[in-house]
Amino acid sequence: MVCTSQIHASGQTSETAIQKRFIESRANPTSSSANISPEGLEIERQRLVTEGMSASVIDTMLAARKTSTNKTYDRVWKVFLPWLQQKDITIENLSVIHILDFLQAGFEKSLSLRTLKLQVSAISALTETQWAKDPKIIKFLTGVMHLRPPNRALSAVWDLRLVLEALTSKPFEPLEETSDMFLTLKIVFLTALVSARRVSDLQALSAVPPFTIIQQDKVIMRAVTEYLPKVVKTFHLNQETVLPSFFSDYTSEQEKRWHTLDMVRMVTVYLKRTKTWRKSDRLFVIPNGNRRGQAASVPTISRWIVNCIRLAYQNQGEQFPKGVRAHSTRALSTSWAFQAQVSADQICKTASWSSARTFLRHYRVDVQTKPQKEFGKRVLEAVCGNSNA
Numbered sequence: 001m002v003c004t005s006q007i008h009a010s011g012q013t014s015e016t017a018i019q020k021r022f023i024e025s026r027a028n029p030t031s032s033s034a035n036i037s038p039e040g041l042e043i044e045r046q047r048l049v050t051e052g053m054s055a056s057v058i059d060t061m062l063a064a065r066k067t068s069t070n071k072t073y074d075r076v077w078k079v080f081l082p083w084l085q086q087k088d089i090t091i092e093n094l095s096v097i098h099i100l101d102f103l104q105a106g107f108e109k110s111l112s113l114r115t116l117k118l119q120v121s122a123i124s125a126l127t128e129t130q131w132a133k134d135p136k137i138i139k140f141l142t143g144v145m146h147l148r149p150p151n152r153a154l155s156a157v158w159d160l161r162l163v164l165e166a167l168t169s170k171p172f173e174p175l176e177e178t179s180d181m182f183l184t185l186k187i188v189f190l191t192a193l194v195s196a197r198r199v200s201d202l203q204a205l206s207a208v209p210p211f212t213i214i215q216q217d218k219v220i221m222r223a224v225t226e227y228l229p230k231v232v233k234t235f236h237l238n239q240e241t242v243l244p245s246f247f248s249d250y251t252s253e254q255e256k257r258w259h260t261l262d263m264v265r266m267v268t269v270y271l272k273r274t275k276t277w278r279k280s281d282r283l284f285v286i287p288n289g290n291r292r293g294q295a296a297s298v299p300t301i302s303r304w305i306v307n308c309i310r311l312a313y314q315n316q317g318e319q320f321p322k323g324v325r326a327h328s329t330r331a332l333s334t335s336w337a338f339q340a341q342v343s344a345d346q347i348c349k350t351a352s353w354s355s356a357r358t359f360l361r362h363y364r365v366d367v368q369t370k371p372q373k374e375f376g377k378r379v380l381e382a383v384c385g386n387s388n389a
Helices: 017-022 038-050 055-062 067-086 096-108 113-127 135-147 160-167 180-195 199-203 253-261 263-274 298-315 328-339 344-351 356-363 370-388
Strands: 212-214 218-221 241-244
Touching: 038 055, 038 113, 067 096, 067 113, 096 113, 096 135, 113 135, 160 180, 160 253, 160 298, 180 199, 180 241, 180 263, 180 298, 180 328, 199 298, 212 263, 218 263, 241 263, 253 263, 328 344, 328 356, 344 356
Parallel strands: none
Antiparallel strands: 212 218, 218 241
């Protein structure tokens, strides 16, 4: 048995040019706990051993955090543990003063408030101490917020109308004739848009019954059984993702054009197209290269979403804006729904938010800037008009 005082925080252990340019998939290894370095987890394990826990109990307790969370914490530990070694500090002798010095070093390297809070959480997990509740830590983070206040875009960075217009024409249509890559880009983007889900949720969607059910007016989808959402609570577990039909009974050329955004049509064609070379039950699979047919990773899906927006701008002859991220589809999707007077409760349920506060504080953006523009224009016209009188 090894005492925690003997564990030193060393941190050391023995189709076309367009396609190639914008949308080529890179090989991404699948998520695995094997990629997590053992130092932090071993310190946790040894601490539980000293408390008399059995090996099986410890394994269960260490499974309380998701693998993705462990990976995030691991990145902090890889910085924090060598820092402690340099200061000749052991885990057992760690104090709030030491943690504040570590956070200050990060703040002076321009780390954001969010990153510093994440570091506190990772250190708390490592030491089994709720440092985030310490008055000195709270005061320090409040000071960081005042000195470096977080900011977010209040207006949409990219034009959703422009992208949807582009998706109704070449190279994305006719759907039966477009390449596997363009088909993939379109369905991934539209699924992200109409579901308002995180990319990790999209990556976990299953392509097989009973997790995917195609009906005349909608597609009902669920994640594979082993998937754990970002927030592992009853509200978030086993939620259905519903993708709607759109102008399936069109009566005009305009409605026929918008029908190309019909998700029932999209999913049906996509599953039929990928059936012969699909190697995974996950909905979204890589359409080309050595890993063709394998499940797409979260980074790959994120890249597809951004590349779809980029390609839409290119095809419309517009300059691609800076700062476009895959996650922005959640903000635009829910903001347009709010603009269309969808209830806050329905928005939160669809996007898997437990309260409207999350949407209003972090995701809502102005998708209709014309009224503000007209207001400013009227002010100028009124002043200039009076000056000429």
